[in-house]
Amino acid sequence: MDLQEQFTTVIKENKGLIFKVSAMYTNSTDDRNDLQQEIVYQLWKSFGSFNQDSKLSTWMYRVALNTAISHLKQTKRRVSTIPLELDADQFAEDYDRTEEEQIQRLYAQIQSLNLLDRGIILLFLEGKKYEEIASIIGISPSNVGTRISRIKEKLRTQLTKQTA
Numbered sequence: 001m002d003l004q005e006q007f008t009t010v011i012k013e014n015k016g017l018i019f020k021v022s023a024m025y026t027n028s029t030d031d032r033n034d035l036q037q038e039i040v041y042q043l044w045k046s047f048g049s050f051n052q053d054s055k056l057s058t059w060m061y062r063v064a065l066n067t068a069i070s071h072l073k074q075t076k077r078r079v080s081t082i083p084l085e086l087d088a089d090q091f092a093e094d095y096d097r098t099e100e101e102q103i104q105r106l107y108a109q110i111q112s113l114n115l116l117d118r119g120i121i122l123l124f125l126e127g128k129k130y131e132e133i134a135s136i137i138g139i140s141p142s143n144v145g146t147r148i149s150r151i152k153e154k155l156r157t158q159l160t161k162q163t164a
Contacts, residue, residue, distance in 0.1 A: 025068035
């Protein structure tokens with residue numbers, strides 16, 4: 001299998017990762033598609049130099065998050081709290097309407113976080129361990145734990161205000 005075939009396989013197997021990162025850092029379908037394309041491009045540019053010191057998903061998250069943050073800084077967009085658009089194809093299960101509304105409110109609040117905190121909570125929601133989040137983001141595992149606690153409290157406070 002040549003490098004291009006390997007890369008295509010990796011992208012197909014991890015398209016959910018790319019979708020989640022791009023959805024977390026954009027507010028519209030067009031922006032999300034542009035960012036997904038940029039993430040795939042950046043992954044391709046550095047695929048040949050991936051040295052397997054870390055897990056493939058850790059490396060992909062690092063590239064995807066760095067690309068998303070750079071993309072936002074380059075376009076000088078102001079992040080707003082527009083509800084996250086979800087593609088029906090991405091979610092096969094039918095959710096209770098109330099649960100879906102709660103999820104939409106949560107994601108809207110997550111989008112109001114600063115760029116670093118948004119990346120940390122995305123990885124936490126993905127079930128990543130503190131050590132892996134620390135490796136991806138470039139901070140210590142104890143700092144990850146502290147930031148996650150603060151992010152949770154901030155989200156809890158914002159959601160409580162919203163429903164009151």
